[in-house]
Amino acid sequence: MRAAHVQACEEGSAQPDDAILVAWSTVLGCRVDQLRSTSPDDPAEYWHAANQAMPPMSGEDLAVVAQVFTRTARDNQPGS
Numbered sequence: 001m002r003a004a005h006v007q008a009c010e011e012g013s014a015q016p017d018d019a020i021l022v023a024w025s026t027v028l029g030c031r032v033d034q035l036r037s038t039s040p041d042d043p044a045e046y047w048h049a050a051n052q053a054m055p056p057m058s059g060e061d062l063a064v065v066a067q068v069f070t071r072t073a074r075d076n077q078p079g080s
Contacts, residue, residue, distance in 0.1 A: 028053040 008014035016024070018032075025032045034049040057065070 005014060009016050009020075021032045021035050025035055028035075028049070030049045030052040034052075
């Protein structure tokens with residue numbers, strides 16, 4: 001699969017067929033139905049698929065994420 005086709009699928013200007021979805025789900029470690037889901041009403045489903053696709057984070061990675069969350073929370077407090 002060409003990167004341009006993947007990008008087109010991400011942008012919504014192309015649709016992957018069933019064989020492509022099976023290949024992607026295998027690589028990402030998730031179920032095909034998770035890739036097909038467009039339900040914004042179930043963020044847990046999105047996060048489950050994203051977590052399956054993501055490699056394990058190192059302690060250093062987690063520390064950086066914690067810094068970003070802390071900064072974001074501080075910057076979004078009233079009066080800041």
